[in-house]
Amino acid sequence: MALNLNDAIQACWKRIDEGQVATYIPALAKVDPYQLGVCLYDVDSGKKNCAGAANVRFAIESVSKVITLLYAIERLGLAKVEEQVGTRQTGFAFDTILNMEITKETKPLNPFVNSGAILVSSLIEEEDHRSPFDQILDFTREICHDPQVTLNEEIYQSELRTGDMNRSLAYYLKAKETLANDVTTSLETYFKQCSMMVTCESLANLGAVLANDGIAPWSGERLISSDAATYAKSVMMTTGLYNESGTYSVKIGIPTKSGVGGGLVASAPKYGIGIFSPALDPAGNSVAGLALLEMISRELKLDIFNY
Amino acid sequence: MALNLNDAIQACWKRIDEGQVATYIPALAKVDPYQLGVCLYDVDSGKKNCAGAANVRFAIESVSKVITLLYAIERLGLAKVEEQVGTRQTGFAFDTILNMEITKETKPLNPFVNSGAILVSSLIEEEDHRSPFDQILDFTREICHDPQVTLNEEIYQSELRTGDMNRSLAYYLKAKETLANDVTTSLETYFKQCSMMVTCESLANLGAVLANDGIAPWSGERLISSDAATYAKSVMMTTGLYNESGTYSVKIGIPTKSGVGGGLVASAPKYGIGIFSPALDPAGNSVAGLALLEMISRELKLDIFNY
Amino acid sequence: MALNLNDAIQACWKRIDEGQVATYIPALAKVDPYQLGVCLYDVDSGKKNCAGAANVRFAIESVSKVITLLYAIERLGLAKVEEQVGTRQTGFAFDTILNMEITKETKPLNPFVNSGAILVSSLIEEEDHRSPFDQILDFTREICHDPQVTLNEEIYQSELRTGDMNRSLAYYLKAKETLANDVTTSLETYFKQCSMMVTCESLANLGAVLANDGIAPWSGERLISSDAATYAKSVMMTTGLYNESGTYSVKIGIPTKSGVGGGLVASAPKYGIGIFSPALDPAGNSVAGLALLEMISRELKLDIFNY
Amino acid sequence: MALNLNDAIQACWKRIDEGQVATYIPALAKVDPYQLGVCLYDVDSGKKNCAGAANVRFAIESVSKVITLLYAIERLGLAKVEEQVGTRQTGFAFDTILNMEITKETKPLNPFVNSGAILVSSLIEEEDHRSPFDQILDFTREICHDPQVTLNEEIYQSELRTGDMNRSLAYYLKAKETLANDVTTSLETYFKQCSMMVTCESLANLGAVLANDGIAPWSGERLISSDAATYAKSVMMTTGLYNESGTYSVKIGIPTKSGVGGGLVASAPKYGIGIFSPALDPAGNSVAGLALLEMISRELKLDIFNY
Known part of the structure; x- marks a missing residue:
């Protein structure tokens, strides 16, 4: 090389x-x-x-959006994920809901803006008493070939404390009846996945x-x-x-x-x-x-x- | 196959x-x-x-936007074209200036929405008494390997007659001081290239x-x-x-x-x-x-x- | 007459x-x-x-926004309320944050869109162990000269259940650091005042x-x-x-x-x-x-x- | 006093x-x-x-919008004017078409934003060989009780030269089929009325x-x-x-x-x-x-x- x-x-x-x-x-x-x-x-x-x-x-922050997307596809199938979230560009910043509002869309425009990523996280269901995040963490360790991936508790707590815009987005999705899980669980999953x-x-x-x-x-x-x-x-x-x-x-x-x-x-x-x-x-x-x-x-x- | x-x-x-x-x-x-x-x-x-x-x-309509873009790059260089027009998605319909307005951008977001395409057409200058469109037509015949490509006068006249939204976009660009030529010439070029x-x-x-x-x-x-x-x-x-x-x-x-x-x-x-x-x-x-x-x-x- | x-x-x-x-x-x-x-x-x-x-x-629903606004002015003074909320028109529906987003405003545009009304409700503080809503209820009875005004518990519970768009707005205000109280209390006050x-x-x-x-x-x-x-x-x-x-x-x-x-x-x-x-x-x-x-x-x- | x-x-x-x-x-x-x-x-x-x-x-600039509005009402009747232009606030700057675009409105939101004022000017028709502006000028002199009101030719020429955003608005209205006269005449009237x-x-x-x-x-x-x-x-x-x-x-x-x-x-x-x-x-x-x-x-x- x-x-x-x-x-x-x-x-x-x-x-x-x-x-x-x-x-x-x-x-x-x-x-x-x-x-x-x-x-x-x-x-x-x-x-x-x-x-x-x-x-x-x-x-890892938003890079985790790729991993959770892949995991959601593995669990639910691509067709189901595509039903819930688009693949269109928004033309706006990642944490805004401006475009959904203007275009009267009810599904997030893509899985990498925050609203879309929170929605994807909400699609992962608890299974065998393993929380959505525990499943994502295991999958991350596997696909990153890195058993040392862990949750940084300080960052997670910070995300929780400062996550009001994401809460706003999550409740917006809930109001539009597109969020698949309750807001608290969906955001816990989302904030934790960002804190790996x-x-x-x-x-x-x-x-x-x-x-x-x-x-x-x-x-x-x-x-x-x-x-x-x-x-x-x-x-x-x-x-x-x-x-x-x-x-x-x-x-x-x-x-x-x-x-x-x-x-x-x-x-x-x-x-x-x-x-x-x-x-x-x-x-x-x-x-x-x-x-x-x-x-x-x-x-x-x-x-x-x-x- | x-x-x-x-x-x-x-x-x-x-x-x-x-x-x-x-x-x-x-x-x-x-x-x-x-x-x-x-x-x-x-x-x-x-x-x-x-x-x-x-x-x-x-x-050909908007497919011509590719050809004019390529011709502008050949004439002015890629750097100059990139200075004038972005490559970002708009999140909106092709004939709207909504996104430029909301984001306070003065250069069109990409060369394939109408505002961007009109801007690119305005970059082509008359040369050796050959109008911008004549140059584009020749280049089209060459890159399409098709000497039969001609202007459809009926379509061109129709585009002229119904082109008020494009006129609105062109004057918007003019007002933002980004259009490189006068509105009439820029739109003549644009409407003609669409009518091949x-x-x-x-x-x-x-x-x-x-x-x-x-x-x-x-x-x-x-x-x-x-x-x-x-x-x-x-x-x-x-x-x-x-x-x-x-x-x-x-x-x-x-x-x-x-x-x-x-x-x-x-x-x-x-x-x-x-x-x-x-x-x-x-x-x-x-x-x-x-x-x-x-x-x-x-x-x-x-x-x-x-x- | x-x-x-x-x-x-x-x-x-x-x-x-x-x-x-x-x-x-x-x-x-x-x-x-x-x-x-x-x-x-x-x-x-x-x-x-x-x-x-x-x-x-x-x-009473949104008519209560007038009463809470008047009460907030009585408690805090007009100047303080004007610092927190504008009196401009939004051009959009009452439950959208579109205009705040587009215009990059951090304070709600007026007290009668939902975001502004929730903000005004958040300004009322607990006093002598009387909750914000209890104070608003008493003030409503006085200014409406109607001691029969009561909270309709069925409507209040319904508002709570379906209030996700208002939660989204409240967290948006919280994220912009403009909400004066916590989200839960502010919304409890808001939903209750609407249910009189x-x-x-x-x-x-x-x-x-x-x-x-x-x-x-x-x-x-x-x-x-x-x-x-x-x-x-x-x-x-x-x-x-x-x-x-x-x-x-x-x-x-x-x-x-x-x-x-x-x-x-x-x-x-x-x-x-x-x-x-x-x-x-x-x-x-x-x-x-x-x-x-x-x-x-x-x-x-x-x-x-x-x- | x-x-x-x-x-x-x-x-x-x-x-x-x-x-x-x-x-x-x-x-x-x-x-x-x-x-x-x-x-x-x-x-x-x-x-x-x-x-x-x-x-x-x-x-006089935009103050003339009041006069032309009154004159249009006198000539066409209030009902006809209300059919053509709204009385709603836009939430945006006076020279933007943002709100018409977002709300998919085809009629200007009110007569005092530029798009609305240009539309109102377009409603005045030539009469007895008197141009729309000549009628407006006479009406201005009468309602302002000021026979000295004249057109400032320097300002009018400047408005003409720099008026591209208004041209963009006028063509936008034309494209939406709401402008009542041709663009050139409508803008001539508009620019002249602003130059009194x-x-x-x-x-x-x-x-x-x-x-x-x-x-x-x-x-x-x-x-x-x-x-x-x-x-x-x-x-x-x-x-x-x-x-x-x-x-x-x-x-x-x-x-x-x-x-x-x-x-x-x-x-x-x-x-x-x-x-x-x-x-x-x-x-x-x-x-x-x-x-x-x-x-x-x-x-x-x-x-x-x-x-």
Whole structure:
């Protein structure tokens, strides 16, 4: 591979200054912005190439929306999930219900805006006395190939305390009769899934499963259906980077999902990529992380529209 | 190829009943809805496989937005075009300025909503006494490999007569100081480019150039830069089917642009596809055409997210 | 007085057919639509003139927003209330937060949309172990000169059960840090105030206090300040009939507030008016009630713009 | 009268610093902001009391919307005008079509936003070879009792040159098939009516006609119907000060219309008021002018909601 990841990190480092760590909860506000890590999983060779803060644990936040979506599809089937949530772009910020209001839609426009993600979380039912979150946590450990994924109780408590806009969204969905579970349980699941701690390597593994048509490259075992993997990558491309998804589909051209913890998961053909850098742009995406992903895409020719 | 296009047409034929031909101008309103044609250009073999109404001429309408975009990039460079128009989804109908108003944007959100397309048309300057449209027409004949492409004067006159919403959009852009030319010239160019008559085969050729990284497969000549081709395919994926782009990125997964004349151009790896069927869904996309494209995508495994 | 109220009721009776009773809670859905009552309080003569279903008790619903607003002004002062809530029209339905979202406002646009009314309810603090609602109830009995006003427990329980959109609004305000109390208490107060049972006569008394510069005409006692009365009448004129306030300021020209229980309170110079007819127009206003008010305004020349 | 107008002007003078003159056309941008004039017409006594820059001529701008509305009602009848334009508040800025778009309305929400005013201007037809504007000019001279009102050609030419947003609105109305005349004529009328030069005294006269039920107090002649006067005052109260109408209905309580030339016309019972001060607040209303009007309302007890 022509690309030296350490050099790439160095080249993107100064972009950190352009962003700011998330400040809506203390646990995120105190994170050191000057971190940049990457892990690149080459599915063909089975080799992982990591650099920088690749093994630092950070809050998964909205990257978890991909995992819960995949789990919901596994449990309920793709058709049922598609009945409940659209795959259209909103044109607005991730935590607004503006577009549902204006367009008189009753189902969330896509699973990656908060309203859609809360709805997807509400679809997971308790099973064998295992709460929705316990199931999601187990599935996360499996698809991220990382048994160390745990709930960060401090972050979860912070999310609970500051989650009033998400409560507003959840009650809106309840009022529209689209939320599948009660508000408290749905939000407990949602806040907890956002509070899981992962590393670049965990996300590279997740990306690699998606890059390998749903099969774990480390074991050869199918973890999700081919349809689920295809669906997730498509929705990541069109709505994964919030309101700037179209901007980066042009610049980078790789299905990607970001979180306000600074994480990015990307899934190119034959490559799973996990990136972490906590300083965010105004849309909530990691600045240096996206710069690094753009460089990787260009150097390794991973833009899926480049054919 | 396992797929028999005649069988596919037959299978999708009944979907025509679900749509309606565009009625905003008489020349489109009188088109027979019961038409469905397709042309599939296999770039590797160089073979074209056509069926149904593949050689019927129809109004290109919004499919021309792809061509003018490519021509503007060739003339001005990609950077200059990206300065003038975004690549974000709007969340609204193609002829509204709602989103620009709400988000206080002064540049159109993408080149495929009407405001963005009018802006792109305004970027083309007169050159050597050749009007912007004359240049676009020549470029269309070249990239569609179809010297028969001509302006349909009846449709153009109709567009002129009924084009008040587009005039409203153009003056809005003028007021925001983003339109690059005067309103009359910009709209003349825009209305004329929409009034060109093409066939499924012309659009398959256009799709094949995009599918072949910008090189005409029939001659080996590069017609547009690789970057322009990649850019166009990305924007077609995220915004090419109006407000339903995200819906079809999941269902079909091929960069596609539709027009209210019933045309579709699609560009999958190694395949250029042109389709025509004039009965439209409420979003303005060909109903049977998209059904046929979905079938082709599934049978030939062309979904670019399926990796 | 030239106007015979029984004749007026008869003339407006057939308008009932144009409306529908509120159906969002069973207790309102089962109300007989064929009711129309009015009570007209002539402040100068001290005479009350009632007709039709003038003594039927019905749910006060949004008419209570006037009372709680007046009470909040009495407790906190007008300046403090004006700091917390605007007096601008929204251009949208009463239960939407669309306009706050679009305009990036953090304070509700006026006290008569639900978000504004919930905010005003949140301003009332517990005092001497009397809950906000207990204080509002006592104040309602006083200003409506009606000790029979009580909480309808069935309606209150229904409001609680179906109140998810109001919960969404309350959490939205909480997230914007504008709600003055916790969500549960604020909504308990709000839902209870909406569930008080009043008559046309109670509302005519309320209207008469406003028509008499804040002084109860039955006792000569000042119940609210002149400023509070003036403020309330102004806001009733510009926003009292929801999104149709401007329509009726032209047709009727009397400060009026409606409720989905079918009640109307109006306050013209020298006249307090209470009306009840439960069949509503799509905006949530009593159809026959407004027809009757329009007739009264015309016959008694009460339009305050007619000078 | 207890109020000394010179003292009042002095008291409000410093408020001028809070505003800025309109800058969208050079002819307005060069106006000296440090001007404040007032003329108060006492209908009962027939006396006019003027102070400050009461006889300075300034561009009438949006105050002309009242005059054209009254003239349209005189020519077509109130019912016909009400068919074409609503009386609802928009919740948005005066030059936006946002609310029509969101609410899917085809008729402008009220006659004082630009779209509504352009529509009203389009209703005036050529008559006896007199253009719509010539008729409006004559009517203005009559209702303002000011034969010196003339068209300021420099301002008109500037409006023409910078009027693209109004062109956008006009074509929007044309596309919705609500504009009654062609775009060019409608806008010529509109731009010309905005370019008439008036004084505080002219506007006080206009306000006095409205304050006197449509009868010119200087001659006893009825100039407009009582219904037209009542209608205009109601719409001025609910929408006359743009998006801040509700704010000032509470603060001032007098039907008022502002223009970006710095003019205000107000019509209280028995008083017509004209004010001029060109420094504007962000909503487009004269800052010192409204401060002065608020002082006049308070001192003379003119708030119509204060009963």
